[in-house]
Amino acid sequence: xxxxxxxxxxxxxxxxxxxxxxxxxxxxxxxxxxxxxxxxxxxxxxxxxxxxxxxxxxxxxxxxxxxxxxxxxxxxxxxxxxxxxxxxxxxxxxxxxxxxxxxxxxxxxxxxxxxxxxxxxxxxxxxxxxxxxxxxxxxxxxxxxxxxxxxxxxxxxxxxxxxxxxxxxxxxxxxxxxxxxxxxxxxxxxxxxxxxxxx
Numbered sequence: 001x002x003x004x005x006x007x008x009x010x011x012x013x014x015x016x017x018x019x020x021x022x023x024x025x026x027x028x029x030x031x032x033x034x035x036x037x038x039x040x041x042x043x044x045x046x047x048x049x050x051x052x053x054x055x056x057x058x059x060x061x062x063x064x065x066x067x068x069x070x071x072x073x074x075x076x077x078x079x080x081x082x083x084x085x086x087x088x089x090x091x092x093x094x095x096x097x098x099x100x101x102x103x104x105x106x107x108x109x110x111x112x113x114x115x116x117x118x119x120x121x122x123x124x125x126x127x128x129x130x131x132x133x134x135x136x137x138x139x140x141x142x143x144x145x146x147x148x149x150x151x152x153x154x155x156x157x158x159x160x161x162x163x164x165x166x167x168x169x170x171x172x173x174x175x176x177x178x179x180x181x182x183x184x185x186x187x188x189x190x191x192x193x194x195x196x197x198x199x
Contacts, residue, residue, distance in 0.1 A: 003138060010137035013144050014180040016073035020173035033135045037128035041101040045083040045121040046128055047163045052076045063153035067146045075172035082125045085162040086114050125166055144170040
């Protein structure tokens with residue numbers, strides 16, 4: 001499938017078929033794809049949880065407000081976590097990044113307030129979410145990004161230290177009666193000539 005066709009066909013699933021499962025190969029591919037996501041100075045201030053364990057999914061569902069049913073019925077819920085400790089981030093980049101990236105951080109970012117740095121970390125995580133959703137579309141895997149979660153409860157369930165949960169993405173196969181499918185609820189986007197200017 002051409003990528004443009006995948007994007008035309010993708011939509012946010014609202015209801016999943018719990019009887020249909022993703023393959024181990026599909027999940028392995030998605031793990032590698034999200035690992036390869038771009039980030040500023042290759043900072044990678046993230047941690048990803050792929051949760052298929054039914055007990056943990058139930059706990060996450062209970063901390064997911066109006067998104068509980070999606071998490072219960074999807075094959076896997078992927079939790080996108082942002083690093084929440086500047087000290088941990090600096091330790092990580094000093095261990096894994098080349099000198100040029102570290103120098104850029106020390107020159108242009110290190111002196112920012114911690115709150116501003118954490119916003120910058122979050123922006124990198126959102127880049128990975130975009131890559132992940134695009135990959136799901138290409139692979140014809142249904143996906144639902146969800147900010148409607150309770151981050152503190154997620155952190156407790158996942159035993160997070162130095163990270164905080166930003167977004168959960170349910171993945172799997174849509175239910176046949178998903179009313180958000182484009183056949184029932186056509187995709188709606190603002191016209192190209194309004195949103196895109198060519199100079």
